[in-house]
Amino acid sequence: MKITEFVKKELQGWKPFEIWGLVIVLSVIFINALVLKDSPAAIINAICGILYTIIAGKGKISCYFFGLTGSGCYIYLALTNALWGNMLLYILYYIPMQVAGIFRWKKHLKKESGEIIKIKLDGKSRIILAVTGLAGCVISAVLLNYFNDKSPIIDGITTFMSILGMYLTVKRAVEQWIVWMIVNGLSFFMWLNLVIHGAKAYSTVLMWGVYFILAIYFYRQWRKELKIL
Numbered sequence: 050m051k052i053t054e055f056v057k058k059e060l061q062g063w064k065p066f067e068i069w070g071l072v073i074v075l076s077v078i079f080i081n082a083l084v085l086k087d088s089p090a091a092i093i094n095a096i097c098g099i100l101y102t103i104i105a106g107k108g109k110i111s112c113y114f115f116g117l118t119g120s121g122c123y124i125y126l127a128l129t130n131a132l133w134g135n136m137l138l139y140i141l142y143y144i145p146m147q148v149a150g151i152f153r154w155k156k157h158l159k160k161e162s163g164e165i166i167k168i169k170l171d172g173k174s175r176i177i178l179a180v181t182g183l184a185g186c187v188i189s190a191v192l193l194n195y196f197n198d199k200s201p202i203i204d205g206i207t208t209f210m211s212i213l214g215m216y217l218t219v220k221r222a223v224e225q226w227i228v229w230m231i232v233n234g235l236s237f238f239m240w241l242n243l244v245i246h247g248a249k250a251y252s253t254v255l256m257w258g259v260y261f262i263l264a265i266y267f268y269r270q271w272r273k274e275l276k277i278l
Contacts, residue, residue, distance in 0.1 A: 062107055062162065074099060074259055078252050088249045094122035095256035102260055105218065106267035108164035110154045116147045130248050132200070132239075134193045134208035142212055150219040157221060167271055169223045178213060178224070185209035203239045207232050223275055226268035233260035 075096060082092045097119030104112035120139050127136035157166045170178065190205030198204050210232045217225035237257035244254055 062164065067103070071099070071103060074255075078255060081251055081255060085251045086249070087251045088126070090122040090125045091250045091252040094119045094126060095252035097122070098256050099259050099263075102263045102267075106263060106270065108167065108221075110151060110158065110163070110165070113147050113151045113154075117144060120144050120147065126250055126253060130243055130250070131198065132204055133196055133198055134189060134201075134204040135211075138208045138211055143215060146215045146219055150215075153219050154221070165221050167221050167223060167275055169275055169277060170217075175224065178217075182210060182213050182228075185212070200239050200242070203235050207236050207239065223268065223271040223277070226264045226271065229264040230261060230268070233257050233264055237261060 078092065078095050078099075081087060097115040101112045101115040101119055104115065120143055124136055124139045127133075127139065154165050158164065159166060186206045186209045188205075189209040190202045193205045193208070194201035210228055214225050214228040214232055217228060237254065237260075240248075240250055240254045240257055244250055
């Protein structure tokens with residue numbers, strides 16, 4: 050497939066308000082960066098992260114390009130703010146899973162639109178997911194507290210829930226958006242607290258807030274496509 054054809058296919062299905070929403074959010078990030086003199090890594094991470102989330106929500110495989118770029122910046126931000134759980138999550142799991150996602154999604158694309166074929170989990174899988182998530186969050190929080198993490202409870206929950214979220218993303222399951230709502234909401238407050246206490250990561254706070262809104266939006270969109278009442 051030629052590059053022009055690939056780009057054209059990736060841009061299919063965008064609604065006018067989605068395009069304008071993206072333009073407004075990116076404009077706010079740039080203005081915020083200029084006024085508050087934000088960290089370059091935080092700016093790049095926010096832009097790539099928002100693009101990744103929107104394009105992933107549209108079911109387009111090109112989302113992983115932005116995901117990998119943003120992940121590199123987020124690792125740096127987590128390192129400088131002593132969020133060891135988030136840092137290790139991205140290095141050891143998030144980046145490898147995004148690479149795996151590229152190959153997994155390529156096998157489940159609609160020929161006409163280039164979008165992934167979406168699925169929903171059965172009842173048994175949902176119960177296993179819930180039990181695993183609860184146990185994993187508790188263990189993660191205890192371990193991070195032992196290693197003097199600045200936000201052991203929130204960092205622990207977001208770290209383990211992100212593992213589940215990325216797994217569900219690669220599986221193309223609609224339930225991923227419920228997990229991302231939890232991760233994004235808690236991450237927003239975690240980074241807001243860090244900024245209040247002096248961290249220069251204003252764009253990261255904005256990014257997590259936008260992520261939360263997008264998770265709600267795409268959960269509704271995927272449910273509608275799968276005809277879930």
